[in-house]
Amino acid sequence: MHALPVFLRLESRPVLLVGGGTVALRKARFLCRARARVTVVAPAIDPALATLLEQHGGEWLRRRYRRGDLAGRDLVIAATADETVNAAVADEAAARRLPVNVVDTPALCSFTFPAIVDRDPLLVAIGTGGASPVLARAVRRRLETQLPAGFGRLARFLGDCRDRVRAAVSDESARRRLLEQLAEGPIAEQVLAGDEAGAAAAVDALLARGEAPRGEVFLIGAGPGDPDLLTFRALRLLQRGDVILYDRLVGKGILELARRDAELLYVGKRRAEHTVPQDEINRTLVELARQGKCVVRLKGGDPFVFGRGGEEMDELARAGIPFQIVPGITAANAAACYAGIPLTHRDYAQSVRFVTGHTKDGELRHRWEEFQSPTETLVFYMGLVGLPIICEQLVAHGRDPATPVALVEKATSPEQRVITGTLGTMMSVVEAEKPEPPTLIIVGDVVRLAAELGWYSPVEGRVVR
Structure with missing residues (x-):
């Protein structure tokens, strides 16, 4: 990972923008949406930038940049066509240990602007470390089509539910499972359809019943090893797992797609060396699900082609544990x-x-x-x-x-x-x-x-x- 993605809270924070052209205007729009206190220093500025500053209470210093302009700032952006000025801004920012972005010059940047999918309060940021902004924008366009505008409304709804869920469900794993159900189930569909009142009533009824979320097992075919060969469904369910049981044929790249806090249990077998016998694997799946956990059983290839998925399915069915089978590309x-x-x-x-x-x-x-x-x-x-x-x-x-x-x-x-x-x-x-x-x-x-x-x-x- 070339950089740590973070979200900065800039509301009422002083930010300096050096430059007044169309590039500076684009950056200023981002800053104003984040409610930063923007000061622009430039001999002349784009009329649209002047209007933006007026609308959002910004300031324009009608002159060239001078060393010392960064005093009292929390963040700085250099967006001029003069490489000497941009380098001087970057140098002063480094001396003051301020985050700095120099447009189109990654070597002088301590941070870069991502392409953004805005479903406020849900934000998706796509970055390439300045290597290819065009590619980041292409990825953003793809995501724009997959994330309905209603996702912002859903994010706010789930935020409003968190305190009630926390008060009603003390167990952390059960609480996470319940929130996942709210985010991906029929209640979420109600919110996306605009029926927030009906969704809120459904949440109240669910909490009133006091039902702990039931554990579930996903038997997932991980394919032959290349992470690109996972199905969309396999990826989605993999990222829901509290505990992941995997064998030696599952590639490391696939495990890296799991949730960061998921517990990983190696249950691999090789010829004449069964690290965990199959009967014990079966029992473990049942026991973990009975604890209310979302359990992922990752199997190389396809679960039902020499993968013993049928035996695990039988055990879960006899124990009354809900499960899903996700086919994988067989070897x-x-x-x-x-x-x-x-x-x-x-x-x-x-x-x-x-x-x-x-x-x-x-x-x-x-x-x-x-x-x-x-x-x-x-x-x-x-x-x-x-x-x-x-x-x-x-x-x-x-x-x-x-x-x-x-x-x-x-x-x-x-x-x-x-x-x-x-x-x-x-x-x-x-x-x-x-x-x-x-x-x-x-x-x-x-x-x-x-x-x-x-x-x-x-x-x-x-x-x-």
Whole structure:
């Protein structure tokens, strides 16, 4: 993070604005909206700026900037076309330890102006540290379309509710859950629709019943690792979590999207090393929800594709715990896309089969005779250790040893690697390359297309060949 975003309270605070042109006018409008006491120093000023100062009780010093003008100020902005003057203002501000903004000169700034989405009292600020104001404004335009004007009204309504909720609900976690329900549920919709009286009555009724917010569990598919592959719903629910249980396949970038005060519990497993047994994970989900907490269970890929989400869902259902399932992009789809391998293709494969490659007691118990169609792509999850068995059994049951094989290591991450060979050669290739989990194995003629189509590089952000 290149700078700490903060909101300054400037009401009645003395601010000096050096410069009187159109750029200074834009800055003055921000300052006046924040109810600052603005003084402009400039030999001449834009007529609109003069009118603004008159309307808001500002002052105009009709001369050039002089050293000493910053005395008694709380903040200063230099917005002149003269680089020498701007540098002198920045120098005096540094000597006085005053926050200073020099327009279009990030190197001289101790703070920069963000692009702002104003839904007062809700404010959204977008900054790039002065690197690209154009990009910040583009992001602001997108947010403007997603935040209705009524969000300011909702923010004020929720602010009015806080004291009543605090008095009625003593438990901090339960109180936060209730406020979240008010902010995102049907009561919020009433406020956004303009029915604040009806919403207030609904809040009174809710508090009168004295019902503590019930705990809830979100089983969220975190995808294969790249945070950009999270769904909007996954992101929204992730940021509501009081407690987050995650496994080793969940990328660090995804955990950074969680709420800052959320409790993170690692429950990962790797081959022959179960940090937390599945039964204990199930019990933990139930116990935390019974405490009234919002619990997020983050699972690599999709919860229902070799993710044991079904077992966790069963446990929650038997315990009467409310839960939601959020699908995620499963590793097969993501790894294949990033590797440039279409799992199905009109000329090569008309079906695809997902198969576990996880061995038990050194064996893979599959009906290998069903895996022989040359027009079906096979995808083996967790198959690195079982790769010798996979290659051997497929060939032994009739699959051509020349069938192409791809092993995708750490798919969608900056460390992604695609290793290719055939059923007959793959073991020697893997021996030389020494890949590490997590890996995904793709078997079928579609693998040939990777060389033709290229593969997506997460580091370069483009398809490479």
